[in-house]
Amino acid sequence: MKRTAVILGSGLLLLVALWNSVTWHLQRFWGASGYFWQAKWERLLSTFEGKEWILFVIGTTSVPFLLFWAFNGLLLVVDTTGKPNFISRYRIQIGKNEPVDPVKLRQAIRTVLFNQIMISLPMVVFLYPFLKWWGDPCRRALPTFHWVLLELAIFTVIEEVLFYYVHRVLHHPAFYKKIHKKHHEWTAPIGVISLYAHPTEHVASNMLPVFAGPLLMSSHLSSITIWFSLVLIITTISHCGYHLPFLPSPEFHDYHHLKFNQCYGVLGVMDHLHGTDTMFKQTKAYERHTLLLGFTPLSESIPNCPKKME
Secondary structure: EEEEHHHHHHHHHHHHHHHHHHHHHHHHHOOOOHHHHHHHHHHHHOOOOHHHHHHHHHHHHHHHHHHHHHHHHHHHHHHHOOOOOHHOOOOOOOOOOOOOHHHHHHHHHHHHHHHHHHHHHHHHHHHHHHHHHOOOOOOOOOHHHHHHHHHHHHHHHHHHHHHHHHHHOOOOOHEEEEEHHHHHHHHHHOHHHHHHOOOHHHHHHHHHHHHHHHHHHHOOHHHHHHHHHHHHHHHHHHHHEEEOOOOOOOOHHHHHHHHOOOOOOOEEEEHHHHOOOHHHHHHHHHHOOOOOOOOOOOOHHHHOOOOOEE
């Protein structure tokens, strides 16, 4: 929990510093006023006047969709070719997916696209009238950057709680074989399978915990787009199978795919409270579950114990 607090706190401070720096440069070198972003947003609103729902759908689906596939496209090059070596050397489960099975990969990509186009897109369209009624997501006034940071923190807590309990339910024998087993076909995950799931699981586990925060907070489109994009990037990192330098550690969720009965949450807070990370804490994977600040793979600096499977 201390590690989670440090990571979240450091990330928020970094975002504030970055935002202030970007704003200063915009004003200093581009002659932008303090209302630079507001002016850009108002121009978008005028373009889609009377059809704000189209702007909402584009912002909440197209932007996260493109970021997801751009990031996963790079990872898939490594997964299928093993190159470049400076990335593949950070593989967590050494010897797995070297290279990835092309048949399984094609099946996974088809399922992911189905979930995104046939499930996520209609759910976003369905969500719009509720957000419009609760507090127009395309309202003219943009939220302040600091308010967006607060929203992201609240969204994260809500997602952690909801995802943990939904995930635990999906591991119940009554649901696991028919629904959640599909996602666990990959005991050594890769980035793109973060959305490889049964349609029921995609709705209950991937979508609802992510939608809940923006709906509760009556969030602006800008906040929702940032949140959806961050969620897809973070879940890709959690599933990517590589513990890369300067990125969040994927060891926690990678261990869940390996063992199935540990590490159900996102941040690990709920697992700590419920004791569903006790086995994980006794492993070398737990020692490696940290932000890599150098370039030596943690699988080399903290290798598995010989003659013992974690």
